[in-house]
Amino acid sequence: MTLRYAWWGGExxxxxxxxxxxxxxxxxxxxxxxxxFTDYAAFWEKFQTQASGGNPPDxxxxxxxxxxxxxxxxxxxxxxxxxxxxxxxxENFRNxxxxxxxxxxxQIGIPVGANTMALVIDVKAFERAGVExxxxxxxxxxxxxxxxxxxxxxxxxxxxYFTIMYLYDLYLRQNGKAFFTDTxxxxxxxxxxxxxxxxxxxxxxxxxxxPKKIEQVAPKxxxxxxxxxxxxTWDNFSIRYEGEGESDYGLAPIPTTDGKDTGxxxxxxxxxxxxxxKHPKEVAQFISFMVHDPEVGKIMGYDRGILAxxxxxxxxxxxxxxNKGVSxxxxxxxxxxxxxxxxxxxxxxxxxxxxFLRIGGEIAQGKTKPADGAKALFSEAKAAFAG
Numbered sequence: 001m002t003l004r005y006a007w008w009g010g011e012x013x014x015x016x017x018x019x020x021x022x023x024x025x026x027x028x029x030x031x032x033x034x035x036x037f038t039d040y041a042a043f044w045e046k047f048q049t050q051a052s053g054g055n056p057p058d059x060x061x062x063x064x065x066x067x068x069x070x071x072x073x074x075x076x077x078x079x080x081x082x083x084x085x086x087x088x089x090x091e092n093f094r095n096x097x098x099x100x101x102x103x104x105x106x107q108i109g110i111p112v113g114a115n116t117m118a119l120v121i122d123v124k125a126f127e128r129a130g131v132e133x134x135x136x137x138x139x140x141x142x143x144x145x146x147x148x149x150x151x152x153x154x155x156x157x158x159x160x161y162f163t164i165m166y167l168y169d170l171y172l173r174q175n176g177k178a179f180f181t182d183t184x185x186x187x188x189x190x191x192x193x194x195x196x197x198x199x200x201x202x203x204x205x206x207x208x209x210x211p212k213k214i215e216q217v218a219p220k221x222x223x224x225x226x227x228x229x230x231x232x233t234w235d236n237f238s239i240r241y242e243g244e245g246e247s248d249y250g251l252a253p254i255p256t257t258d259g260k261d262t263g264x265x266x267x268x269x270x271x272x273x274x275x276x277x278k279h280p281k282e283v284a285q286f287i288s289f290m291v292h293d294p295e296v297g298k299i300m301g302y303d304r305g306i307l308a309x310x311x312x313x314x315x316x317x318x319x320x321x322x323n324k325g326v327s328x329x330x331x332x333x334x335x336x337x338x339x340x341x342x343x344x345x346x347x348x349x350x351x352x353x354x355x356f357l358r359i360g361g362e363i364a365q366g367k368t369k370p371a372d373g374a375k376a377l378f379s380e381a382k383a384a385f386a387g
Contacts, residue, residue: 006036007061008043062272069347077273078106082284109270113305118235125229133252142255156209159222162199163360173263196370211364251329348384
């Protein structure tokens with residue numbers, strides 16, 4: 001029998017996953033795995049079509065923005081029954097990350113890795129400007145540090161923080177709100193107008209990099225291209241900068257509103273299963289192997305975030321400075337006691353995330369006024385929730 005397994009990601013991920021498939025097939029010789037992979041945008045386009053046609057892959061990589069959407073459509077298997085039957089272990093998940101795959105009492109995603117938002121800085125630029133990133137610094141202190149970078153080094157401080165939905169979520173969480181509630185947006189049009197107005201002012205003053213220049217260096221990041229000294233991203237994505245850029249890059253703490261609370265939580269990539277699969281038992285065994293087997297952990301490393309189970313986390317000992325840095329950063333954040341629970345993502349969250357990025361980009365370029373952009377986002381969100 002054959003199971004289809006689909007994911008998105010770059011070539012290193014694909015090579016690693018193919019090795020883990022070979023391990024699984026060796027242990028379960030009766031089960032064959034057929035791999036399907038593309039980049040992120042193409043993956044979800046194809047998945048949407050497959051799900052509508054009743055033919056999605058048996059097992060697939062998933063993310064929190066898509067859980068409720070496909071749960072609502074009955075596409076995702078509740079893996080609790082398979083766990084109860086002994087085909088899948090829900091034990092040994094680190095830092096409470098298993099909860100990321102739960103919706104209304106169902107376990108519809110099993111985390112393979114965990115990550116958190118971080119600030120990646122050009123270490124040399126920060127040193128030359130004489131500024132230091134420290135735990136508990138405020139947004140005002142962060143922007144003052146960027147001002148020093150701009151004054152001394154004549155480059156922008158940041159690549160475009162205000163277009164990142166997940167960063168805005170942290171900012172809102174620091175202020176007692178959140179980007180999403182279970183069914184809606186958790187902030188007002190005025191809140192968002194203010195956030196985008198501040199961002200646009202900083203583009204105009206040169207504190208945030210010129211979006212046209214950022215576009216010119218894509219797919220390289222504006223940080224590794226030397227256009228700015230910092231960029232907010234998921235901590236496990238930070239590995240890309242060393243490969244792309246000429247400087248040294250490090251992970252720095254998220255700025256705060258009150259000098260303490262960063263609003264951070266652990267996000268994760270997960271594996272989900274198709275509710276209509278003809279082989280539920282084998283699908284569960286496959287997922288269990290992929291998240292618990294120590295050898296799989298060694299092969300995958302932190303490609304999809306810090307390994308989610310203790311078996312895999314203990315098996316993989318990072319030797320390169322990047323992975324060591326990511327691991328140390330998450331330990332530090334966990335020890336600081338700032339990690340909260342992930343904000344729920346209602347059905348339609350994926351559509352809103354791309355709208356946020358697109359409209360934020362138009363504002364950065366001066367094509368759309370912040371208040372108009374906020375109005376547009378709210379009307380697109382309404383349509384996305386209704387869909």
